[in-house]
Amino acid sequence: MRPLAIFAACAVAVLGIPPVVAYAQSTTTTTTTTRNDAATIWEKIKGSWTQTKGAVKEQWGKLTDDDLMEIQGRREQLVGKIQTRYGISHEEAEAQVSGWERHYKSM
Numbered sequence: 001m002r003p004l005a006i007f008a009a010c011a012v013a014v015l016g017i018p019p020v021v022a023y024a025q026s027t028t029t030t031t032t033t034t035r036n037d038a039a040t041i042w043e044k045i046k047g048s049w050t051q052t053k054g055a056v057k058e059q060w061g062k063l064t065d066d067d068l069m070e071i072q073g074r075r076e077q078l079v080g081k082i083q084t085r086y087g088i089s090h091e092e093a094e095a096q097v098s099g100w101e102r103h104y105k106s107m
Contacts, residue, residue, distance in 0.1 A: 080093075
């Protein structure tokens with residue numbers, strides 16, 4: 001047995017205190033947390049879309065007012081409009097929006 005396991009067994013036997021076992025955080029939890037963070041950010045964006053669309057317009061000046069009205073704080077619509085207006089791949093538009101999200105989150 002490893003020394004730590006022996007110590008824990010002795011603590012249980014002598015003190016009646018169960019050992020505390022630390023588990024490493026799984027990537028699933030990290031992914032879920034990241035998704036929850038993104039969802040929270042986009043709920044905030046949707047709720048304040050009137051104010052937020054100015055920042056979006058600054059970042060992506062080729063988006064029209066009609067585009068912004070259609071997007072209404074929905075991430076996938078924003079990605080699609082950026083892809084269309086700038087003639088870039090979906091992956092590049094996703095990367096731009098992700099970078100903007102990180103910046104928006106820090107505001």
